[in-house]
Amino acid sequence: MTAQISVQLYSLRELAKGGLGAVVDAVGRMGYAGVEPAGLHDLTPAAFKQRVADAGMMVSSGHVALVKPAQVNELLDVQQAIGNRNVVVAFLPPERFADEAAIAKTADHLNVFNTSVRARGMTLGYHNHWWEFSQRIGDVTAHAALFARLERNVFAEVDTYWAKVGGVDPARVVAELGERAHLLHIKDGPADDPEAPMTAVGDGVVDIAAIIAASRAAWHVVELDRCATDMLEAVARSHSFLTRRGYAQGQAWLG
16 A cells, blocks of 8 residues: 655744644645644644645655653643544654663663553554664664664554764665665755755755665655755655656545
């Protein structure tokens, strides 16, 4: 089955300063099937959920921080209120992957969080940056070492661009993870420097076709951390590239 297409709303954070609702409406008109929020800006959880539904979309997933135990219930209350079932830890710093001991501690924290997430009927995932692949523990990447220690029901949201920046073949990473790569971040650009501006999907050096061929993900999520061109246009072009080639499925009304 073809994965559905979502967009990480962090891509449009500058526009969202003028109101997140208008941003949701805009990506709905492009034909995106889902959105992945990383904060709700000016909207309440209920208002965000309604705005997404009115735009013909659903919440594919949501980025969160790995919070302290006392904050977990409040965080998960918000995720439930927006209708999210795929909770993704968006970021952990490089020092959390420095050596075996650091990775073991990181895995323990994620596994404890996973217990709370699953108790709410949701699933937990982890989203990588480049350092999880550039840092190695013996013969394996820190990313592989982490997932070897995580509970099997913790999924990977593989950021395919950052994997390439980290020095590995993203298609191979996706293939090796199999169904555990439940979500993919699809982005493009020069992939030679973490600070380099990204491009619309299809305009850079990433082998998107190979990644899609390896993917068994339920959602392909477009994300552009920064872009040298107009961000809204790049998000629209990314949608067009992925859906017209059959790499992802948008809203049914657009065919």
